[in-house]
Amino acid sequence: MSIPPRPIRPLWVIVGFVLSGLGFVGLILPGFPGTVWFVLAAAAFARGDPRWEAWLLSRPVVGQLVDDYRSGRGMPLRAKWFACVCIVLAVGLSLGRIPVLVGQVAWMMLGVLGVVYIVWRVPTKRG
Template identity: 50%
Template sequence: MAAPGETIVSRSRLGRAGWVTFGCGAVGLGALGIVVPGLPTTGFFVLAAWAFSRSSPRLEQWVLDRPGVGPLVRDYRAGLGMPRRAKVVAITMLVVSCGLSAALGVDRPAVRLAIVTLGAVGVAWILWRVPTRETVLARRRPPS
């Protein structure tokens, strides 16, 4: 078993190829999320860095060095979560995109309900499972 923070690279070529493929797919979805409202960006890059950590330290470092998402991925890995502003933007985009999709994109009530439910799950996850960076840092600060 690896020490905390240590990268475990797959020993098999097929395993590494699978992780690289998975990571590249996550990078593609993350890049798509930059231009498609409601599609998360950072989450896919976190997933890509995780997959690359099992296959290619060079590609993992490439993700961590990206100017826009690299610091966010590093913060997430360090247990800092998301900046408050990013959480507000993410929740707003989820509510707007799911609301518009449910209201204007489909005719079937079951599909509308599914869209609204999945959007609500996403909002709940961000609110209660993803730490807020500023709150984590305040807790870590020694009392004065």
């Protein structure tokens, strides 16, 4: 990943902190994934300031999550189940709030694609 010009780097650091904040919220709130935000935050920090990326990766839980993703080890089976159940619940509980049928179908398809992606494309971490 190439480092952007110097004036843009602080923006990447700000984006990294916002994404990190969402990731930490995801560690606390059930049903709100944290890993994806940390992976994106690490990428943003890498573009903005590698010292912040190193700081994020040195966090006890976060560093392992990002490392597992980057190395292709994937997610534990329990986490995959949890993610899929959360997608199904989120889509099911919010479907009635979408006023038009086309939007409901699109929302359902997005949920199905999310589950399919997790089941078939995300590797299952062993051990």
